[in-house]
Amino acid sequence: MYVAVKxxxxxxxxxxxxxxxxxxxxxxxPELSVAQIREQMSYGVDxxxxxxxxxxxDLAALAxxxxxxxxxxxxxxxxxxxTTLPRLAVTRPIDTAAMQVSRRISSCFKDMxxxxxxxxxxxxxxxxxxxxxxxxxxxxxxxxxxxxSDSLPQVVDLLNAEGxxxxxxxxxxxxxxxxxxxxxxxxPAGRDVRLxxxxxxxxxxxxxxxxxxxxxxxxxxxxVGEIRSGAVAVEIDIPELGFAVDxxxxxxxxxxxxxxxxxxxxxxxxxxxxxxxxxxxxxRKAMAMSLVDRALRAEELGEDITxxxxxxxxxxxxxxxxxxxxxxxxxxxxxxxxxxxxxTLVRTMxxxxxxxxxxxxxxxxxxxx
Amino acid sequence: xxxxxxxxxxxxxxxxRLRLLARAxxxxxxxxxxxxxxxxxxxxxxxxxxxxxxxRARAGGAGQRFNLGEMTLSRCVVALQxxxxxxxxxxxxxxxxxxxxxxxxxxxxxxxxxxxIEQLLIAPVERRxxxxxxxxxxxxxxxxxxxxxxxxxxx
Numbered sequence: 001m002y003v004a005v006k007x008x009x010x011x012x013x014x015x016x017x018x019x020x021x022x023x024x025x026x027x028x029x030p031e032l033s034v035a036q037i038r039e040q041m042s043y044g045v046d047x048x049x050x051x052x053x054x055x056x057x058d059l060a061a062l063a064x065x066x067x068x069x070x071x072x073x074x075x076x077x078x079x080x081x082x083t084t085l086p087r088l089a090v091t092r093p094i095d096t097a098a099m100q101v102s103r104r105i106s107s108c109f110k111d112m113x114x115x116x117x118x119x120x121x122x123x124x125x126x127x128x129x130x131x132x133x134x135x136x137x138x139x140x141x142x143x144x145x146x147x148x149s150d151s152l153p154q155v156v157d158l159l160n161a162e163g164x165x166x167x168x169x170x171x172x173x174x175x176x177x178x179x180x181x182x183x184x185x186x187x188p189a190g191r192d193v194r195l196x197x198x199x200x201x202x203x204x205x206x207x208x209x210x211x212x213x214x215x216x217x218x219x220x221x222x223x224v225g226e227i228r229s230g231a232v233a234v235e236i237d238i239p240e241l242g243f244a245v246d247x248x249x250x251x252x253x254x255x256x257x258x259x260x261x262x263x264x265x266x267x268x269x270x271x272x273x274x275x276x277x278x279x280x281x282x283x284r285k286a287m288a289m290s291l292v293d294r295a296l297r298a299e300e301l302g303e304d305i306t307x308x309x310x311x312x313x314x315x316x317x318x319x320x321x322x323x324x325x326x327x328x329x330x331x332x333x334x335x336x337x338x339x340x341x342x343x344t345l346v347r348t349m350x351x352x353x354x355x356x357x358x359x360x361x362x363x364x365x366x367x368x369x
Numbered sequence: 370x371x372x373x374x375x376x377x378x379x380x381x382x383x384x385x386r387l388r389l390l391a392r393a394x395x396x397x398x399x400x401x402x403x404x405x406x407x408x409x410x411x412x413x414x415x416x417x418x419x420x421x422x423x424x425r426a427r428a429g430g431a432g433q434r435f436n437l438g439e440m441t442l443s444r445c446v447v448a449l450q451x452x453x454x455x456x457x458x459x460x461x462x463x464x465x466x467x468x469x470x471x472x473x474x475x476x477x478x479x480x481x482x483x484x485x486i487e488q489l490l491i492a493p494v495e496r497r498x499x500x501x502x503x504x505x506x507x508x509x510x511x512x513x514x515x516x517x518x519x520x521x522x523x524x
Contacts, residue, residue, distance in 0.1 A: 089442065147503065154430050236458065
């Protein structure tokens with residue numbers, strides 16, 4: 001029998017009104033503008049862009065406002081919006097060596113050309129709450145001194161004259177590049193697909209997996225070859241013109257992780273590499289991503305697969321927080337009929353057990369007589 | 370800095386113009402349009418449109434290509450009354466900016482007009498961008514670590 005259930009419409013309408021009222025909070029407090037979120041909650045905006053997989057700070061700030069600051073909800077909103085837009089172009093690969101850096105450090109090479117540039121980092125702050133920020137103060141001005149070269153070489157490549165660090169070689173120009181927005185995830189997944197998956201992946205999930213590799217779940221002994229954050233130009237081929245044009249800058253954070261590798265039957269001992277890249281200032285994400293990228297190269301490098309972070313199917317299938325959140329949260333949807341069926345099943349099983357017990361007790365009683 | 374500058378000087382000049390126009394805000398473009406001695410007339414060959422560009426990157430910065438994520442992008446193609454075509458591609462969702470870039474691109478195909486637009490719009494935008502870049506670079510350069518080694522007296 002099919003039973004149509006209606007009656008939630010009024011409740012849903014009122015729930016949305018209540019959500020809107022609660023989102024606004026106390027009306028005596030001024031409302032946040034999208035521009036304020038974009039400018040002053042920028043790391044939150046960056047995470048929404050990276051995992052929402054759309055670079056647009058205004059849209060990400062709007063999504064954060066609508067989601068009341070819930071990052072995963074905001075990421076979901078951005079992913080949903082993205083499906084309404086046509087794909088107009090694929091960019092040329094961005095050139096991170098030509099980045100206009102805001103930060104650039106290496107924990108391997110102290111005296112690298114161009115130097116260690118700390119940039120706007122939380123590192124070396126004492127993590128004490130700054131109550132001065134409770135009051136609106138003057139606009140801070142940072143000190144300027146000196147200049148930077150237009151292009152800072154990737155130190156991992158520059159300081160590799162001995163060839164002790166694995167080199168990254170470009171693929172053929174006509175080789176296909178996997179795209180998870182067009183094709184479902186398939187295994188074995190190439191590094192292109194893995195990196196796209198990890199770039200969109202939940203930061204907390206990657207952080208935990210990366211951490212696990214440091215704690216012994218996958219033999220990795222990582223060093224930060226280089227981390228850099230800053231603006232890179234984006235170039236696209238313009239079909240109407242027949243040549244490429246630079247259409248603007250995006251901010252990205254890149255991490256080049258270097259890992260010890262003991263060598264295998266075919267390979268001499270050397271350092272191998274893991275790569276992390278994310279939109280905006282996203283150092284923790286880029287670092288975690290590079291650890292997991294390296295762990296997922298276990299098969300290619302002939303290492304034993306013993307740890308969760310090395311298991312490509314496990315890692316890649318559970319990395320997306322929009323998918324994960326959807327599947328976990330779908331449990332809230334009405335499962336009334338399913339549950340009724342399960343109830344009937346459990347009642348039947350219990351009745352069967354009770355009957356069987358009664359029968360065996362009767363048999364025992366008979367045997368005893 | 371564009372990585373792919375054409376060796377053809379005409380194309381290289383157009384690449385430079387489009388790169389700078391794409392970075393001009395809407396108010397700057399509108400002001401330059403209003404400052405032209407005679408307001409140009411144009412028609413749209415391609416309606417202004419907003420969509421996405423998939424941003425490609427390379428593993429390790431130099432290796433295998435992969436898709437990092439998308440970015441918003443707006444574009445427009447216009448033609449002036451004499452049929453000269455101009456294109457506008459800009460980051461983001463401001464279609465008016467894309468259209469104005471296309472108009473200035475079309476106008477700049479004429480050498481005399483190109484000189485006027487260079488003075489009025491392109492050169493000032495280039496100057497402002499260079500200043501902003503230099504100021505930012507100085508602030509970042511001020512965070513450079515100067516290592517020094519402490520001489521210890523053990524031997």
